[in-house]
Amino acid sequence: xxxEPENKLSRFSLLESFQExxxxxxxxxxxxxxxxxxxxxxxPLSFTNQKLFPSPIPVKIIGLRNFRQILSDREFWQxxxxxxxxxxxxxxxxxxxxLLAAYFLNKQAIMKKTLRxxxxxxxxxxxxxxxxxxxxxxxxxxxxxxxxxxxVIPRFQEIDWLxxxxxALTAIVxxxxxxxxxxxxxxxxxxxxxxxxxxxxxxxxxxxxxxxxFIYVTWPGLKxxxxxxxTITTIQALKLFxxxxxxxxxxxxxxxxxxxxxxxxxxxxxxxxxxxxxxSILMFLLVFAVxxxxxxxxxxxxx
Amino acid sequence: xxxxxxxxxxxxxxxxxxxFAGSQGETQTDARKITFMYQGTDQFQASYKAAxxxxxxxxxxxxxxxxxxxxxxxxxxxxxxxxDDLADVVQLDGPFLSSLAWGGVLVPVEAYxxxxxxxxxxxxxxxxxxxxxxxxxxxxxxxxxxxxxxxNKSYLEKIGARIPTSVKDAWTLEEFxxxxxxxxxxxxxxxxxxxxxxxxxxSEWGTYxxxxxxxxxxxxxxxRENWEADGLLNSPETIAVAEKFQEWAENGWLVPASAGAxxxxxxxxxxxxxxxxxxxxxxxxxxxGDDLIALPLPDFxxxxxxxxxxxxxxxxxxxxxxxAGQFISYMLQDQAFIDDMIKTGEFxxxxxxxxxxxxxxxxxxxxxxxxxxxxxxxxxxxxxTITSAFMKAFANILDGADVEDELNDAAAEIDExxxxxxxxxxxxx
Numbered sequence: 001x002x003x004e005p006e007n008k009l010s011r012f013s014l015l016e017s018f019q020e021x022x023x024x025x026x027x028x029x030x031x032x033x034x035x036x037x038x039x040x041x042x043x044p045l046s047f048t049n050q051k052l053f054p055s056p057i058p059v060k061i062i063g064l065r066n067f068r069q070i071l072s073d074r075e076f077w078q079x080x081x082x083x084x085x086x087x088x089x090x091x092x093x094x095x096x097x098x099l100l101a102a103y104f105l106n107k108q109a110i111m112k113k114t115l116r117x118x119x120x121x122x123x124x125x126x127x128x129x130x131x132x133x134x135x136x137x138x139x140x141x142x143x144x145x146x147x148x149x150x151x152v153i154p155r156f157q158e159i160d161w162l163x164x165x166x167x168a169l170t171a172i173v174x175x176x177x178x179x180x181x182x183x184x185x186x187x188x189x190x191x192x193x194x195x196x197x198x199x200x201x202x203x204x205x206x207x208x209x210x211x212x213x214f215i216y217v218t219w220p221g222l223k224x225x226x227x228x229x230x231t232i233t234t235i236q237a238l239k240l241f242x243x244x245x246x247x248x249x250x251x252x253x254x255x256x257x258x259x260x261x262x263x264x265x266x267x268x269x270x271x272x273x274x275x276x277x278x279x280s281i282l283m284f285l286l287v288f289a290v291x292x293x294x295x296x297x298x299x300x301x302x303x
Numbered sequence: 304x305x306x307x308x309x310x311x312x313x314x315x316x317x318x319x320x321x322x323f324a325g326s327q328g329e330t331q332t333d334a335r336k337i338t339f340m341y342q343g344t345d346q347f348q349a350s351y352k353a354a355x356x357x358x359x360x361x362x363x364x365x366x367x368x369x370x371x372x373x374x375x376x377x378x379x380x381x382x383x384x385x386x387d388d389l390a391d392v393v394q395l396d397g398p399f400l401s402s403l404a405w406g407g408v409l410v411p412v413e414a415y416x417x418x419x420x421x422x423x424x425x426x427x428x429x430x431x432x433x434x435x436x437x438x439x440x441x442x443x444x445x446x447x448x449x450x451x452x453x454x455n456k457s458y459l460e461k462i463g464a465r466i467p468t469s470v471k472d473a474w475t476l477e478e479f480x481x482x483x484x485x486x487x488x489x490x491x492x493x494x495x496x497x498x499x500x501x502x503x504x505x506s507e508w509g510t511y512x513x514x515x516x517x518x519x520x521x522x523x524x525x526x527r528e529n530w531e532a533d534g535l536l537n538s539p540e541t542i543a544v545a546e547k548f549q550e551w552a553e554n555g556w557l558v559p560a561s562a563g564a565x566x567x568x569x570x571x572x573x574x575x576x577x578x579x580x581x582x583x584x585x586x587x588x589x590x591x592g593d594d595l596i597a598l599p600l601p602d603f604x605x606x607x608x609x610x611x612x613x614x615x616x617x618x619x620x621x622x623x624x625x626x627a628g629q630f631i632s633y634m635l636q637d638q639a640f641i642d643d644m645i646k647t648g649e650f651x652x653x654x655x656x657x658x659x660x661x662x663x664x665x666x667x668x669x670x671x672x673x674x675x676x677x678x679x680x681x682x683x684x685x686x687x688t689i690t691s692a693f694m695k696a697f698a699n700i701l702d703g704a705d706v707e708d709e710l711n712d713a714a715a716e717i718d719e720x721x722x723x724x725x726x727x728x729x730x731x732x
Contacts, residue, residue, distance in 0.1 A: 054406040252702040269691040
């Protein structure tokens with residue numbers, strides 16, 4: 001008699017894991033086909049001088065030459081520096097904005113659904129369109145942002161936001177954060193709804209105010225959500241490309257060049273596919289190391 | 304239940320194979336068909352479509368059109384080559400001809416093109432279609448191009464500038480420099496010169512628009528004897544021209560990238576001159592009228608040299624070459640198609656077109672004259688690397704980078720690519 005429910009449970013979990021596998025399969029197939037396979041194929045390419053356009057000279061194995069060239073290229077190191085800077089700037093901006101928006105929407109009673117949809121809108125707008133819109137905001141000398149500062153600050157000197165190497169990367173940070181925060185916001189919203197109401201009631205009875213409730217109830221309750229959000233945002237940030245390719249092509253003076261853009265330029269403009277493949281492998285190793293380090297760090301904080 | 308599913312499956316298979324058989328039968332009876340890969344503005348696309356329809360009506364040969372956007376055109380062409388899905392007729396930007404001919408993608412076209420059309424090509428057009436190692440034509444074109452200075456006449460009159468009427472009396476660098484300084488002082492002028500930084504560094508403009516200025520200054524990108532960049536791209540003459548452009552940028556005389564490409568002809572007329580291709584006229588003239596004048600590019604010391612080349616048509620190695628040649632010959636001699644080109648102010652690469660084009664015998668006479676001063680971009684298979692390295696260096700120089708460092712780096716990058724490819728034989732021999 002006692003054994004029966006156990007049996008049922010294990011049969012149920014077997015069925016469940018079978019179902020899970022079934023649901024994962026389409027995604028796994030697509031990932032294997034369009035992400036894993038090309039990556040594996042790029043490993044042998046990275047040791048050759050393969051060109052984009054066909055060549056009458058047979059493709060040669062050139063050993064580690066591509067890697068040596070990349071590692072001694074100051075543009076590559078500048079791209080790495082830019083990507084890290086970008087990530088460091090966008091993590092607090094985008095995640096902070098997402099958390100604020102989620103916190104506000106979670107409490108909001110009227111027009112709940114409409115407001116949520118509105119806040120989510122930038123995320124479903126394609127990056128290309130968002131970029132073009134922001135280009136008019138940043139336009140020099142007559143763009144929206146310059147006009148705004150001119151009205152607020154008397155004798156404000158217009159800034160060429162995207163044409164100045166000290167402001168270009170920051171300008172791209174804000175544009176990117178605005179476009180993508182919707183995703184993190186939805187995850188935070190789900191996280192907020194998972195925090196039991198009783199905890200807030202108990203905190204209220206203990207006399208905790210709004211800020212204290214946030215610090216001692218909401219924030220710890222969102223720990224796992226935050227870890228997930230940070231990891232996702234980091235990976236996304238390290239892959240920065242579209243905005244840069246449309247707005248600055250990596251300039252001015254390489255101040256907005258990124259790893260993916262570096263790879264793209266080598267492969268599609270310079271037509272050096274082998275070289276480009278080698279830089280993609282270096283980028284994979286880098287992203288892998290960063291995410292692993294972040295994971296370990298956050299795990300330790302958890303314990 | 305099971306039986307029903309089986310029945311349904313059998314039905315699907317039966318219908319499917321019928322459809323398949325049908326489509327196979329269709330291709331057998333199908334007319335001759337070629338594929339055509341192209342790019343261009345909406346107007347160009349419409350012209351191509353109309354010309355293709357007239358061609359099909361006249362010959363019965365069908366043309367499947369494959370559009371690719373301008374900015375990613377060569378990437379998509381490369382993808383088509385790699386995927387073994389290359390169109391029979393492909394459009395390509397002139398300077399990429401050497402790279403594609405060297406790689407065996409394109410075949411010599413003269414045997415497949417109408418003799419009358421070949422005889423109608425201008426000298427500059429023949430140059431852009433010719434692959435130097437064997438002197439054969441690997442493409443066919445009707446378009447050419449040039450780069451001019453466009454100026455606001457009333458601003459020039461205000462500063463008392465000399466207005467050249469022929470390429471022979473083009474401004475010297477000293478004159479140009481003085482005029483820029485004087486224009487900068489005019490209260491209505493925000494920027495004396497727009498060099499179209501809004502086009503971005505990736506659009507080929509960075510090389511196309513400016514390589515002849517370096518040649519005019521006694522420098523250049525590549526030595527055309529030994530096919531090396533080192534020694535010319537970082538020569539004192541090249542450095543001097545680059546420093547001049549950098550000086551203008553540092554003075555705040557050049558329209559910045561984010562300001563757009565219409566500063567000369569916008570309502571405020573905030574820029575005085577534009578350094579741009581022949582297509583600029585069609586955009587600026589409607590709002591400026593006769594206040595807009597076209598002038599030759601300045602002489603940087605060694606005589607005036609001007610850019611050339613445009614988008615041309617090649618026949619690919621596995622194509623139905625007769626049909627492809629027939630299509631190109633038909634379209635480029637189709638007068639309704641040429642009328643479209645005249646309407647949009649395109650630059651003629653055919654003598655018969657130049658003779659009946661009102662624009663190039665009046666306002667843009669200088670442009671037609673400049674064709675005699677044209678010099679091609681380095682016709683070398685390493686051109687993709689050459690242009691990418693040069694554009695990057697030039698953009699960085701305009702943004703204030705060290706001129707010598709940038710040009711040394713670019714020269715090294717180009718020569719390294721050439722070494723990596725064993726000198727691209729038969730070049731360098």
